[in-house]
Amino acid sequence: MITHPQAPPVPAPDPDEERRRIQTARLLAYRDDGPLVALLRDKMGPGLPPVATGLAALLAVAAIGVSGVLSPGTGAVMLLPVLAMVVLMVPTAPRDHLGRFDWLLPPLIRGTEFLAIIVLGLAAGTPKWLLFVLIYVIGYHTYDTVYRTRQSIWPAPWVFQAGLGWEVRLLLLGAGAALGVLTWVVAVMSVYLGVLFAIESITSWVRLDKETALAQASDDLEASPEEALEQATGEADGKA
Template structure:
């Protein structure tokens, strides 16, 4: 469950400082609701508070990354964090006048990254440590976008982040595909539907 959180460097560091004492669901839920209200109020006016307040509100949720996430409702935490990131990227991009296709591309790449993370969990495989660190985590991506907006480089930040994430995901998928052993004929199930000795009638 903690693997699905997609925490970045800051989130993991805060989790180590908290020592797993902070329950993950309450801060994630509170931050998601507060971020939604804040972005709705400041959607048409991109300012310092609109840029950085959502990230600050999520810091307690990041500090809960060290918790075991063994509670009954803790499985709701990753969707809450992801939904907050999507909302932030969408609202900030629209409010700052970032071209719609660029906002869509960045959101699509982030969603694909999260889908790939879930698929890897089911397959029992993980990313290389270098790639996982380069993807920045939800906290790192939100901070990077906020900094780009503060500097007036938001369209460039959206485009550069989308390209970097896409390159990392494709390269990691190619690496995993290249390292996957090819099944030999002896490994194919026999006497089964579609197997090596399946009937052709």
């Protein structure tokens, strides 16, 4: 008798480990880190505590905003809120984000990013409606990312790199404010990010709909004649 070698059984993944992996992946996606964080993440050791550092960054940006030190013509001083957030928040990236309150970090990052945009924009005299457009575009990207991951649909990594990440966006805005051209930087960034996020999101959802339709069609073709007859009979009875 000829026997065929048996493939070794594949061990089932540990449910708790899988849950932790998914939780970490989601929170990292919600952070919306960009190329600078990707470059430095593995070079910063264990990193800083996420939530405490996030709160410190939020308070620092708020304090700079109300201090009155930001105004047109102050040059490099306009970089203060940006540098405060980048210096504090980038070192939190290496953490595993599995702490009890680490789910608070993405809202802290997004809220601090929005606050920094508002503080810079108001200090530089950028039109408020233009600031709203930029915040709306980034907010749409955040909502799209959250909704996708809840459907187990993960945005491609290149989206976060092409979207610049919160850190590069803020550095560009800070540089624009320091050079007195923040309005133009906000306008260009709003158009670029709006087109990028909209096209990528639409094409991803359309592709998903096509894949779902093809899978459904394949299931229908694989159904036995008895199942097809039973389904057709049930539909006829329902119409009657």
